[in-house]
Amino acid sequence: MxxxxxxxxxxxxxxxxxxxxxxxxxxxxxxxxxxxxxxxxxxxxxxxxxxxxxxxxxxxxFHISSGSYRVLNIDYAYQSLTLHDPHLSTCDSIVLGGRGNGFVVEHWRAPYLNPSADNVFMLLGCSTQSPLFQGFPSGNHVPCRNVSGMGCEEYYGCRGWMDLGLARMGLAYGTGPPICCAIPFDSIKSVNLSRLECQGYSSAYTLAPLRVSGPSEWSYGIRVKYNVExxxxxxxxxxxxxxxxxxxxxxxxxxxxxxxxxxxxxxxxxxxxxxxxxxxxxxxxxxxxxxxxxxxxxxxxxx
Structure with missing residues (x-):
């Protein structure tokens, strides 16, 4: 050889x-x-x-401090995960009673994981003492607003509210805090239902460039962006x-x-x-x- x-x-x-x-x-x-x-x-x-x-x-x-979520998808190209919370409210079902997980990530994970900018959280049935409404109505501190074209005004049209015996007109909050408050995650940094004194929440995200006609066609779930140095x-x-x-x-x-x-x-x-x-x-x-x-x-x- x-x-x-x-x-x-x-x-x-x-x-x-x-x-x-x-x-x-x-x-x-x-x-x-x-x-x-x-x-x-x-x-x-x-x-x-x-x-x-x-x-x-x-x-x-997927497990973080606020609870466990089912992972529906990992998109490595977009660097995102799509999560499902079994107690998340959708257009067909409004879940109250504080059973939802919300979304609270550990402080040391915060640089790596955060809901995407096009993800709207709609907090439901929050108390008048909630940190969301401090200074309301005399102050100008209510953070509620649309996110990526999604918000509570449209969400109030969902049939889930009617199943609870609440029609759209019955949801008008007048001088009290709104029963639904839509916010971007960045405005509060965590969706802790206990701390925010809310009864439930919904979360939806957009799939650009897909356009949908209303909340019955929204994509419900939590879209989380991940980041590596x-x-x-x-x-x-x-x-x-x-x-x-x-x-x-x-x-x-x-x-x-x-x-x-x-x-x-x-x-x-x-x-x-x-x-x-x-x-x-x-x-x-x-x-x-x-x-x-x-x-x-x-x-x-x-x-």
């Missing part, structure tokens, strides 16, 4: 050490693909999204370009490139690698040294 053929054979044997590493963290839940920055496996994905998604009987769940994104691209899968250190939350049987703090082509146990020597380094030794040994027979 020639030295060249031997080297090629040895490299073929070493390929499995790295091949498939880019799929170490990719997984599925039902028909939804779970990929960076999200993950179901410990150590995979971005640290800001850890312990966020759970797959239960092929149903993907530019430096982390560039690290991940470099990692994936060398066959790795983007992850993080579960103890220190630093970036890691997962290369199959070992991890790297940069990418899968660097000389110094970080193994799962924390040592710097890896199978690739050892195999490289082995190739050098064998090459020198074979060359000695040719001299």
């Amino acid at each position: 020639s030295i060249l053929v031997f080297f090629i054979s040895l490299q073929v044997l070493l390929v499995p050490l790295v091949s498939g590493a880019s799929h170490v963290c990719r997984s599925y839940c039902g028909n939804i693909t779970i990929d960076y920055p999200f993950a179901l496996k410990s150590g995979c994905g971005h640290s800001g999204f850890r312990d966020l998604l759970f797959c239960i009987n092929d149903i993907l769940m 530019a430096n982390n994104d560039s690290f991940c691209k470099a990692c994936e370009a060398t066959g790795g899968s983007c992850g993080h250190d579960v103890g220190r939350f630093g970036q890691l490139c997962m290369c199959g049987t070992w991890n790297s703090t940069s990418d899968c082509d660097t000389v110094m690698k970080l193994s799962v146990g924390g040592a710097t020597s890896t199978m690739v380094e050892l195999s490289g040294s082995m190739i050098t030794v064998i090459a020198m040994w074979l060359m000695s027979f040719r001299m």
